[in-house]
Amino acid sequence: MKDMTDRSPPVRVGIVGYGHLGQFLVERIQKEGLEVGLGLAFVWNRNADKLSGSVPNDLVLTELSDFTHKNADVIVEVCHPQIVKDFGGRFLSHAHFLVGSPSALSDSQLNEELRLIAKQHGHTLYVPSGALWGGQDIQRLNDSGLLRALSVRMSKHPSCFRLAGNLRSDWSEREGRRVIFHGSVAELCPVAPNNVNTMAAAAIAASTLGFSGVTGEIVSDTALADYHLVEVEVTGSDGFSVKTVRRNPAKLGAVTGSATYSSFWSSLLVCKGHGGRVYLC
Numbered sequence: 001m002k003d004m005t006d007r008s009p010p011v012r013v014g015i016v017g018y019g020h021l022g023q024f025l026v027e028r029i030q031k032e033g034l035e036v037g038l039g040l041a042f043v044w045n046r047n048a049d050k051l052s053g054s055v056p057n058d059l060v061l062t063e064l065s066d067f068t069h070k071n072a073d074v075i076v077e078v079c080h081p082q083i084v085k086d087f088g089g090r091f092l093s094h095a096h097f098l099v100g101s102p103s104a105l106s107d108s109q110l111n112e113e114l115r116l117i118a119k120q121h122g123h124t125l126y127v128p129s130g131a132l133w134g135g136q137d138i139q140r141l142n143d144s145g146l147l148r149a150l151s152v153r154m155s156k157h158p159s160c161f162r163l164a165g166n167l168r169s170d171w172s173e174r175e176g177r178r179v180i181f182h183g184s185v186a187e188l189c190p191v192a193p194n195n196v197n198t199m200a201a202a203a204i205a206a207s208t209l210g211f212s213g214v215t216g217e218i219v220s221d222t223a224l225a226d227y228h229l230v231e232v233e234v235t236g237s238d239g240f241s242v243k244t245v246r247r248n249p250a251k252l253g254a255v256t257g258s259a260t261y262s263s264f265w266s267s268l269l270v271c272k273g274h275g276g277r278v279y280l281c
């Protein structure tokens, strides 16, 4: 809850993408924004018709490249990694940027470019921790030079995966557990862009290992009808290790667990400026 004596104007938020997460964020800013110091600057969606009736006309942005006219303090991408690639640099040169599809940063050139632009303009590239537990602890271990290995396993019911190329396959309700992929997060991001945001956040926190040094595994399990499992294993020096198992309640067929929505909202509340750097929130 915002301190009532704090009279600073609301942080102006631009939302890019009006799918599940975009709609959730827009509705919550409209309902609770003033209380927590947030206001809407604009909402953009590829198909603007989807916004009519729910977003006031003066907040609808028709051409994304006109975002500079809306003076957003923070721009939130909840759309697709391609938009991060095409617009991330431009967003960051005008505002803080909360990247909802951090899997885009598996492209090392884009990763470096965004870090550089953040530094040059003094804007923060925010990475939401999403379904990752302990991200800031991983980052701390990383920054003190003590992180040796990191692996993240994501297990879901097969109806919850959106996979590209030859990873896509038929499944039957009785098949049980099946490892779909095991390898580096760098290799996994392009083939499972909607399922690796948590792993991408982990790889960004573990910058000394990077996307190619962090291990990712995705497992299909027909027993997981009510929740997704996210398991993180951290290895430090001198025998240090941490294992966490997170159960993320999720409806059948949902790519995103329910707890991830409120986690995303908490992440947005943090985006008030942390200088020209990458910040896990």
Ligand SMILES: NC(=O)c1ccc[n+]([C@@H]2O[C@H](COP(=O)([O-])OP(=O)(O)OC[C@H]3O[C@@H](n4cnc5c(N)ncnc54)[C@H](O)[C@@H]3O)[C@@H](O)[C@H]2O)c1
Residues within 6 Å of the ligand: 017, 018, 019, 020, 021, 022, 045, 046, 077, 078, 079, 080, 081, 082, 083, 099, 100, 101, 102, 128, 129, 130, 131, 193, 194, 195, 197, 198, 256, 260
């Ligand atoms: N960081 C996290 O923890 C986390 C959690 C959930 C989802 N995500 C990511 O956030 C993004 C949005 O998630 P969602 O659940 O709201 O998805 P969604 O599919 O419900 O919505 C995506 C929206 O973007 C639009 N879109 C898709 N591809 C596009 C493109 N190439 N160009 C322009 N518009 C495009 C769709 O039409 C839709 O309106 C996805 O990339 C997803 O992977 C991240």
